Structures are given as C-alpha cells and as structure tokens.
Amino acid sequence: MAMKKFLTETEVMDLIPNRYPIIYIDYVDEIESGKKIIATKNVTINEDFFQGHFPGNPVMPGALIVETLAQAGSILILKSEEFAGHTAYIGGINKAKFRQKVVPGDTIKLSFEITKMKGSVGTADAIATVEGKICAQCEFTFIVGPK
Template sequence: MELDIKQIMDRLPHRPPMLLVDRVLEMVPGKSIVAIKNVSMNEPFFQGHFPHHPVMPGVLIIEALAQAAALFSFEDDSGVNPADKKIAYYLVGVDGARFRRPVLPGDQLRLEVTADRISRSICKYTAQASVDGQVAAEAKLMCAIRVLED
C-alpha cells in the first residue's frame, strides 16, 4: 500500500513545518512501513541548526519515525485515527537511539518502522532511518494513545 501527501495528511494531525513524512512507499497495516522524508534546504530548522553546516536535528529524525509509525499502526482499525481531534498519539519513549551519519539538505531519508507491539494504549516499535543505504539513525520507540477530554 502506498500513500501520497494528501492521504498522509488525512491520517495525521501534523502540518508543515512539523509534518515529517512526504510519501509512503510500502505499508502493511499493523505491521510495518517504509516512508520517505525529502530533506530540503528550505526546512525552517536549517536556519539555526547550523547556518554554517546545516544538519537535520536528530530529534526530528526520531519524530519522523514516530509519525511513520502512527500511519501504519491503526490503518486497519476503524476505532483509532491519529488525525482525529479527540485522539492524541504521543511519542513517550525512545530507547537505544543512535545517530550514525548526519542528514543534510538534499538527502532523502528512508524511514523504516516495524511494530513490536500494538495495543489501544501503548505501542512499541523498532525504527531505522537511512540515506542512500547508510543508517542515519535507529531507535526503539514507544507511543501512547490517549482520548482527549472535551
């Protein structure tokens, strides 16, 4: 299953500049995803990180992986939609994060996430981001789903 940017925006509450997934190449609902983030010099974070040597912040690479995870985790569950204004999907844990190479303007970040455990309250994932076949970052992620009060 593939998704374009409009379909991604239908499924996630994030909007630019915090929407960090541009395209989904492969998705197995409830199991895994391969997605893309095209990294452009126009990204607002490059103005300050760093003007003399622009590098994508590692925390934003982790956020991109978490957003990719949200896309596939509930695709086959009509009761949960991360874009629903009454549902909050939070990144609550990052374990074993390692940053192996810088992500620079012009890079295409390949986001690969596999579910270790998905439930209606806590989800755990194994995630890896790469550029041109080289691992840029990897981590174990934990996300929580909460129903928001009116």
C-alpha cells in the first residue's frame, strides 16, 4: 500500500522559490504545523552535481544535503499561516556533521524541527537519514523575511 504524500513536488514549488536545478524536495511526508516536517529526496544518477562530484565515485556534496534540509525547513515555515507568502533564509548553520555518504539510488528522509522562535527569527535541529542511518545533521538559525 502506497503512503499518501502530504505535499507533492508541485505543491512544494507553490511554497518555496527554489527551481531547477536547485530544488531538491521530491515530496513532503508529514508536517506538524509550526513544529516539524518530514520530507523526502530521491537521489538519482541524473543529478547535475554528480558530473563533477566525483567522476567514477558519485557522492552528493554535504553542502547540498544541508541545502536540502534547509528547503524542508522553508516548507515548514512558509506553510504556516503566520509566514505564508514570505521567504525563509538561512541565518546560520552550526554543529554540522556528516556521518555517511549519500550516493545515487539513496532516498534521504529529512527532518527539520523548530526548537525556538522569536518573531521572525528561529532555530531548528535538522537530520538527514538514509535507511534509518544519519548521514548529516546540523542546527539552523533562520530568518523569515518578506517575499
């Protein structure tokens, strides 16, 4: 039985400004409004970054895994009534750790959980996993501004 998607890729593009080649969320599994999101990125050999990272040994760059986590966070933030129609920006990335490679064929599950919010500035814990194993994690500071 297939799992129902909370948001499709088209619905994701209605929320965040990212477009090809830098939109990485395939769909959203679930959202706990204003608190937490779980989203999915299917990694394929067709990604343009694999042309140079690394030929013969394709590995998704860690910076792009962090970007994918940030996009999941943007969806969570901009899906809220308070910030609908705004844009979310990264204000800081702390404690970033990369624990295993992400390669073509992997499915990344992205978790972004808001831990503190004051006005239009907040912090969040973010974790990317492949088959239940952490491949990357960090803390974000984010700022929500006008579109």
